[in-house]
Amino acid sequence: MASFTVENYLKAIYGLSQKQRGGVSTNAIAEAIGTKAATVSDMLKKLSANKLIHYKKYQGTTLTTKGAAMALNIIRKHRLWEVFLVEKLDFRWDEVHDLAEELEHIDSDELINRLEAFLDNPKFDPHGDPIPDKSGVIHQREQVALTDIQVNEAGVVTGVKDSSKEFLQFLDTQGIELGDRLVIKEVFEYDKSRTIELDGKAMTLSHQVCKNLYVKTEA
Amino acid sequence: MASFTVENYLKAIYGLSQKQRGGVSTNAIAEAIGTKAATVSDMLKKLSANKLIHYKKYQGTTLTTKGAAMALNIIRKHRLWEVFLVEKLDFRWDEVHDLAEELEHIDSDELINRLEAFLDNPKFDPHGDPIPDKSGVIHQREQVALTDIQVNEAGVVTGVKDSSKEFLQFLDTQGIELGDRLVIKEVFEYDKSRTIELDGKAMTLSHQVCKNLYVKTEA
DNA sequence: CATCTTTTTTAGACTCGTCTAAATTTATTT
DNA sequence: AAATAAATTTAGACGAGTCTAAAAAAGATG
Ligand SMILES: [Mn+2]
Ligand SMILES: [Mn+2]
Ligand SMILES: [Mn+2]
Ligand SMILES: [Mn+2]
Numbered sequence: 001m002a003s004f005t006v007e008n009y010l011k012a013i014y015g016l017s018q019k020q021r022g023g024v025s026t027n028a029i030a031e032a033i034g035t036k037a038a039t040v041s042d043m044l045k046k047l048s049a050n051k052l053i054h055y056k057k058y059q060g061t062t063l064t065t066k067g068a069a070m071a072l073n074i075i076r077k078h079r080l081w082e083v084f085l086v087e088k089l090d091f092r093w094d095e096v097h098d099l100a101e102e103l104e105h106i107d108s109d110e111l112i113n114r115l116e117a118f119l120d121n122p123k124f125d126p127h128g129d130p131i132p133d134k135s136g137v138i139h140q141r142e143q144v145a146l147t148d149i150q151v152n153e154a155g156v157v158t159g160v161k162d163s164s165k166e167f168l169q170f171l172d173t174q175g176i177e178l179g180d181r182l183v184i185k186e187v188f189e190y191d192k193s194r195t196i197e198l199d200g201k202a203m204t205l206s207h208q209v210c211k212n213l214y215v216k217t218e219a
Numbered sequence: 220m221a222s223f224t225v226e227n228y229l230k231a232i233y234g235l236s237q238k239q240r241g242g243v244s245t246n247a248i249a250e251a252i253g254t255k256a257a258t259v260s261d262m263l264k265k266l267s268a269n270k271l272i273h274y275k276k277y278q279g280t281t282l283t284t285k286g287a288a289m290a291l292n293i294i295r296k297h298r299l300w301e302v303f304l305v306e307k308l309d310f311r312w313d314e315v316h317d318l319a320e321e322l323e324h325i326d327s328d329e330l331i332n333r334l335e336a337f338l339d340n341p342k343f344d345p346h347g348d349p350i351p352d353k354s355g356v357i358h359q360r361e362q363v364a365l366t367d368i369q370v371n372e373a374g375v376v377t378g379v380k381d382s383s384k385e386f387l388q389f390l391d392t393q394g395i396e397l398g399d400r401l402v403i404k405e406v407f408e409y410d411k412s413r414t415i416e417l418d419g420k421a422m423t424l425s426h427q428v429c430k431n432l433y434v435k436t437e438a
Numbered sequence: 439c440a441t442c443t444t445t446t447t448t449a450g451a452c453t454c455g456t457c458t459a460a461a462t463t464t465a466t467t468t
Numbered sequence: 469a470a471a472t473a474a475a476t477t478t479a480g481a482c483g484a485g486t487c488t489a490a491a492a493a494a495g496a497t498g
Contacts, residue, residue: 005455026476039456041477046454058463058476089333099330106321114308224485245446258486260447265484277446277493 004105007074008033009043010052011104013063014071023060072136077112078104079125079132084115086126093126094168109134127168128159128178128214144217146184146194146210154183155215162212171213174203182215223324226293227252228262229271230323232282233290242279291355296331297323298344298351303334305345312345313387328353346387347378347397347433363436365403365413365429373402374434381431390432393422401434 002010012032016024026044030037048055052067063071081103085096106112113134116122123139124130132138143158157180160167171177176198185202186195192207205213221229231251235243245263249256267274271286282290300322304315325331332353335341343349343360351357362377376399379386390396395417404421405414411426424432 003454027474035455036457037476038458038478042455045477085330089330089337091333099325099327102325102327106318108318108321111304111308111318114310118308222484246444254485255487256446257448257488261485264447 001107002070005043006047006052007070007105009040009047010063010067010071011074011078013053013061014068014075017062023054023062025060029061069136072132072138073109074104075138076132076134076136077106079129080112080115080119080122082125082127083119083122083131087119087122092168092172094165094172096126097163097165124159126178127163128157129163141214142216143214146196146205146213146215147192147207149184149215149217151184151187153217154181155217156181157213158216159214160212161214167209167212170209174205175199175201176213220326221289224262225266225269225271226289226324228259228266229282229286229290230293230297232272232280233287233294236281242273242281244279248280288355291351291357292328293323294357295351295353295355296325298348299331299334299338299341301344301346302338302341302350306338306341311387311391313384313391315345316382316384343378345397346382347376348382360433361435362433365415365424365432365434366411366426368403368434368436370403370406372436373400374436375400376432377435378433379431380433386428386431389428393424394418394420395432 009029012029013024016028016032026037026040029044030040033040044053044055044061047053047067048061051064052070053061053063055061078100081100082096085091085099086093091099116131122131124141128141128143130138130140141158144155145161146155149155157176157178159178160171176182180198182196182198184194185197188194192210193204194207194210195202195204228248231248232243235247235251245256245259248263249259252259263272263274263280266272266286267280270283271289272280272282274280297319300319301315304310304318305312310318335350341350342358347360347362349357349360360377363374364380365374368374376395376397378397379390395401399417401415401417403413404416407413411429412423413426413429414421414423
């Protein structure tokens with residue numbers, strides 16, 4: 001129904017609105033989509049005319065119920081395709097994003113529902129992000145960043161905040177993957193780096209890494 | 220690389236060039252793609268400028284080596300996705316064409332090669348059409364239409380010439396599927412219909428049906 | 439071969455998504 | 469509060485792909 005372009009705008013607005021409260025700015029959308037603010041302004045007018053966003057000039061934008069439903073469906077498709085690529089075609093978790101970026105626009109609910117069943121109804125994608133169900137309901141997992149737990153606290157790695165190829169490959173080199181159990185051994189106040197124990201091995205992780213790693217604590 | 224539109228033109232030209240000898244006409248392309256002749260003329264100029272077709276005004280067109288290679292890759296992707304949809308997601312053979320029409324444009328050789336392996340390197344799609352290999356080589360099966368075999372000759376159903384939903388669903392109602400063995404029992408000269416025996420059951424098929432059913436004879 | 443018909447191409451226009459440059463509004467700072 | 473800075477929108481343009489209407493070429497017919 002909606003063009004690739006419109007779908008990408010909706011997804012971007014949804015994503016940005018999750019990271020802050022209040023409306024999403026024109027510049028933020030331009031940055032996310034890789035386009036210019038002028039282009040975004042034009043598009044916001046069209047999306048608004050189609051009742052996909054709430055929009056007052058100069059005031060930022062938020063998705064309407066209809067717009068949010070469409071965004072969630074695209075996210076659902078994106079994440080299910082990512083699971084397919086990793087689980088069935090043996091792609092690595094750092095290789096699947098761009099492909100899913102294309103596959104998410106394939107227009108068929110029947111296809112995506114069957115794919116979901118074929119994959120045994122996964123609840124999370126390869127990066128630990130939750131998969132919205134058919135009606136767009138998304139269950140956020142109870143998880144905290146590694147920066148938010150104390151010395152001697154333990155956690156299981158459940159996801160990443162930064163899904164960039166670079167970060168994912170860095171985690172690979174360190175042998176850190178989803179499901180790993182770790183314990184914080186020491187926090188260095190100087191640079192906020194932390195020493196953790198994982199698989200019986202000690203390693204030190206920078207503040208930047210800890211900020212971007214989600215764990216579920218054993219509370 | 221090439222846009223969806225360009226890919227669809229190349230595929231259409233390839234398909235039409237298989238059905239006749241000589242160049243493909245502007246009108247035929249317009250008809251195949253569902254557009255107007257004027258639009259096709261414009262596009263032919265662009266494809267020619269990009270060295271994807273040989274083109275002389277008013278003379279029809281043929282694909283260059285480069286154009287043919289691209290067309291075959293799209294056909295390869297189309298057919299492998301069709302196999303996936305039928306074999307893995309349990310779609311029926313009459314349901315998969317339009318979805319494959321979208322999926323064929325996903326731009327990744329790595330993806331399609333992995334999909335091929337995941338599907339156990341199928342050689343034919345759900346309609347019996349051969350799947351080009353990685354280098355675009357396509358092995359046409361030795362098969363003939365049901366109109367071309369004699370009374371008492373036997374054959375195994377290997378494909379359909381007409382892949383329309385209507386014909387495929389008709390075959391379903393008659394219980395005819397790929398792999399079925401049949402024998403021609405009688406040919407009626409009056410309307411060229413034929414009586415066949417299949418699974419021990421006799422049935423009469425019209426000339427139109429026989430023309431569109433391919434079989435491999437036991438020669 | 440001259441005319442009529444069909445096919446194909448050109449001309450001009452439209453939509454979608456994009457851009458740069460300029461104008462406008464909002465936010466921040468003295 | 470005025471001045472300056474930053475964010476946003478408007479104006480005007482462009483390429484891709486499409487259309488309708490008109491012109492031109494090729495093909496068929498008497
Ligand atoms: Mn996308
Ligand atoms: Mn993901
Ligand atoms: Mn297509
Ligand atoms: Mn097919």
